[in-house]
Amino acid sequence: MKDRKKHLNARKQAIFFQSLADLLNAGFSIRQALADILIFFPEHKLIFDDIQHELLEGKMLSSALKPYISESTFNQIYIAEKHGKLSDSVKQLGRTLERKVQQTDKLKAILLYPMMLLVMLGVLMIAIQVWLKPELDKFQDLQNLNTSAWQNYLYLLLGGGMVIILCACFLKVAHWLAKKPLLARQELYCRIPFVGAVYRQYCHYYIAFNFALLLKSGLDIREICKFLAEFDETSLLAQFGKELNKNLSDGNELNYFVSKYVFIPQELNLFLGKGNTIAEISSELMFFSELTYDKLIRQIDRLINCIQPLLFLVIALIIVSMYLSILLPMYNNLGGIYK
Incomplete structure (x- = not known):
């Protein structure tokens, strides 16, 4: 089932992690936060349903997200869940991915004219x-x-x-x-x-x-x-x-x-x-x-x-x-x- 699902791109991951951090800081549980974040990603309902299912089975958030994120991102969330403050780490991830998207857009704009x-x-x-x-x-x-x-x-x-x-x-x-x-x-x-x-x-x-x-x-x-x-x-x-x-x-x-x-x-x-x-x-x-x-x-x-x-x-x-x-x-x- 995971193979046929479309993964979140870097731009959507940035929005996801920043929104998740804000909701966690506001006192929401992980499951409540994921249910609210789904409003921003209706086209990825299968992904969020799968993540919620993994959480209901007792798995950690990092394990539930693993099929949809990079290894370095997984490691950082896993460390934060086990031994750190999850909201701070997730917020940093969102910030990092947002800057990555901005730089990718800037690179595309710079390359457009020379490539033409x-x-x-x-x-x-x-x-x-x-x-x-x-x-x-x-x-x-x-x-x-x-x-x-x-x-x-x-x-x-x-x-x-x-x-x-x-x-x-x-x-x-x-x-x-x-x-x-x-x-x-x-x-x-x-x-x-x-x-x-x-x-x-x-x-x-x-x-x-x-x-x-x-x-x-x-x-x-x-x-x-x-x-x-x-x-x-x-x-x-x-x-x-x-x-x-x-x-x-x-x-x-x-x-x-x-x-x-x-x-x-x-x-x-x-x-x-x-x-x-x-x-x-x-x-x-x-x-x-x-x-x-x-x-x-x-x-x-x-x-x-x-x-x-x-x-x-x-x-x-x-x-x-x-x-x-x-x-x-x-x-x-x-x-x-x-x-």
Whole structure:
């Protein structure tokens, strides 16, 4: 039955989580809140009926929502249900998804004009190859035509060879990454030029926010590791807890583990080494996660703003290449006539 249902998109998830948080803060139960939120999503009645059915069977909200949300969203709700304040976590999720939708809309608006230009250039290039290029070739003598044919054949072989090599390299890198441990892959992702800094900032926010929720519930480091082991072993939090527990069991200090990985916020050493109470550390980490999130949003906005100029540069190079493909044969023909 779940397979035939349409999942909520990011925009509707943002509305759902924000509305759920407001109703929970107003004193509604989860079931009452879901019944009221259904008013905003009548087309998704099957989804909400299924969620209500799961809750009636005694399952947690995170388990009921799991088929319709991402793994990271599920983990965050699960942590909040087990050891944190659900309404605060859900509110943060709604805010995060709302900003994601805004950035997606902004990216689409930025890409619209360059993509239209690229489509028009593609049509123009096809027209040049189909109609203009044959007319230019008529001005060449038989020898030049044969030479041009051999050159085109050579270029085709070289181009095809390059495509095959690039595809083989891509598949080899993908296979190499797939065999890497998850934390090692996270390290590599964080070091990718341009987008790596954004991904690293997201990891800092994600770890700091969830770590703050767990500390807020009164868990110590060992208990946090044990709790994170309950997650899917392919998730970042599960591997984070497993590796942290291994380092502590080996007798390493926490600051050694934090300094070992670039995707872990180094500020954890500062907060956990101050000697404050767990409640104070949790509040500081929660505030830090909010600052990290704001910085993440600014980085994404800057990255989005760089996309349009880069696309226009690509378009300019394509236009110059088109002019050269037309003018160079004409120049060669004129040179042959004057000789």
